[in-house]
Amino acid sequence: MLVLAQVLSGAGLAAGITVGALLAQDMLDTTSLAGLPAALFTIGSAAAAAGVGRLSQRFGRRPGLAVGYAVGAAGSAGVVLAAVADSVPLLFAALFVYGAGTATNLQARYAGADLAAPAHRGRAVSTVLVATTLGGVLGPTLVSPSGRVAAAWGIPPLAGPFLLSGAAYLLAALVLGVLLRPDPLRLARELAARAAGVGSAAPDASTASTRAPAAGPGRGRSDGVALGAAVMVLTQLVMVAIMTMTPVHMTAHGHGVGAAGAVIAVHVAAMYLPSPLSGRIVDRYGRVPVAALSGFTLLAAGLLAATAPADSVVLLAVALALLGLGWNFGLVSGTAIVTDAVPLERRATTQGTVDVGIAAAGAGGGLASGAVVAATGYPALALVGGIVALAIVPIVAAGSRARRRAIAETG
Numbered sequence: 001m002l003v004l005a006q007v008l009s010g011a012g013l014a015a016g017i018t019v020g021a022l023l024a025q026d027m028l029d030t031t032s033l034a035g036l037p038a039a040l041f042t043i044g045s046a047a048a049a050a051g052v053g054r055l056s057q058r059f060g061r062r063p064g065l066a067v068g069y070a071v072g073a074a075g076s077a078g079v080v081l082a083a084v085a086d087s088v089p090l091l092f093a094a095l096f097v098y099g100a101g102t103a104t105n106l107q108a109r110y111a112g113a114d115l116a117a118p119a120h121r122g123r124a125v126s127t128v129l130v131a132t133t134l135g136g137v138l139g140p141t142l143v144s145p146s147g148r149v150a151a152a153w154g155i156p157p158l159a160g161p162f163l164l165s166g167a168a169y170l171l172a173a174l175v176l177g178v179l180l181r182p183d184p185l186r187l188a189r190e191l192a193a194r195a196a197g198v199g200s201a202a203p204d205a206s207t208a209s210t211r212a213p214a215a216g217p218g219r220g221r222s223d224g225v226a227l228g229a230a231v232m233v234l235t236q237l238v239m240v241a242i243m244t245m246t247p248v249h250m251t252a253h254g255h256g257v258g259a260a261g262a263v264i265a266v267h268v269a270a271m272y273l274p275s276p277l278s279g280r281i282v283d284r285y286g287r288v289p290v291a292a293l294s295g296f297t298l299l300a301a302g303l304l305a306a307t308a309p310a311d312s313v314v315l316l317a318v319a320l321a322l323l324g325l326g327w328n329f330g331l332v333s334g335t336a337i338v339t340d341a342v343p344l345e346r347r348a349t350t351q352g353t354v355d356v357g358i359a360a361a362g363a364g365g366g367l368a369s370g371a372v373v374a375a376t377g378y379p380a381l382a383l384v385g386g387i388v389a390l391a392i393v394p395i396v397a398a399g400s401r402a403r404r405r406a407i408a409e410t411g
Contacts, residue, residue, distance in 0.1 A: 075096070075097030077166050083156045110351045122332055133275075141261060235294055241381060249378040302323075
């Protein structure tokens with residue numbers, strides 16, 4: 001059921017991100033604010049991540065994820081109404097609400113890991129992520145057809161993909177709300193309680209050490225959360241900044257919306273399709289090496305995007321593929337690090353808090369990207385993004401050493 005919901009939500013997510021900047025550019029008549037939609041829906045994603053995390057912690061993954069997708073569907077409908085009414089304030093508010101779908105799509109990866117053994121968490125996360133690929137690839141390719149449908153209904157063509165997003169998010173909410181049984185987080189708690197000899201489905205803190213053997217006690221856990229969060233925050237910052245402005249860069253140099261959608265489809269495929277491989281690499285070779293690999297991959301993506309000729313769709317597609325792959329390495333390794341470090345009684349809440357930071361980083365990247373491109377151009381944005389991503393390498397090296405020391409000191 002998680003896989004099916006991810007296919008649907010992937011279509012909703014990818015369709016919206018393909019045209020969000022173009023819709024804002026059209027309605028605001030300026031490029032400098034074209035990154036604002038990404039900033040708004042990632043800010044909304046931050047708020048929703050915290051809410052979905054708390055709701056999941058209290059009631060289980062099923063209601064938490066279903067409500068998140070339903071809110072994302074409402075945001076999609078709001079964007080369509082804003083385009084029809086040519087209302088910028090309504091557009092901004094709707095994009096904020098639309099971000100709930102993005103947050104929920106990411107939170108679903110944690111549900112995949114709830115029942116996984118620590119040695120298999122990378123693969124469990126990757127199974128959920130790879131399911132997003134089909135919808136994520138289909139979504140951008142439906143930009144032009146959905147635009148024609150919207151135009152036939154008297155709706156601005158650039159709002160068409162948000163019709164698709166709304167329908168996809170609503171279907172994902174129905175699938176999870178009705179069919180996700182048993183609830184993975186609630187079942188994980190019950191199994192942990194039985195294994196620890198506790199007769200309650202809501203175990204207390206005294207059993208935490210039996211549920212997070214890979215994290216170590218005490219400060220080692222908080223170090224693990226900080227390390228995993230840092231990896232995912234940096235990868236999200238760089239990915240969103242470069243991804244957001246690529247369609248704007250392409251259309252400014254004569255490419256059509258269809259070509260931009262094809263490049264974004266390649267990018268989204270690279271974000272999710274390698275997940276089974278990256279999950280196995282994380283489980284076999286460790287979280288930290290894969291996290292460092294994400295920094296080098298994102299650097300390569302930034303360098304290629306900065307130097308690719310503006311008329312070369314192929315090179316831009318390769319650059320965006322590397323961008324998606326680097327993000328995937330960072331997300332899978334970072335998620336495994338965080339999940340290892342957090343016991344079940346705090347897991348969903350902590351994961352939601354981490355995703356708030358990830359969403360905030362995406363908001364900053366999206367907001368800054370338009371201003372940077374307007375001031376210096378797309379190549380400068382891509383180059384700076386690649387250099388920022390390289391900071392992941394020393395961060396994970398230092399964090400890994402500190403975490404090992406903390407675990408050793410506390411026995």
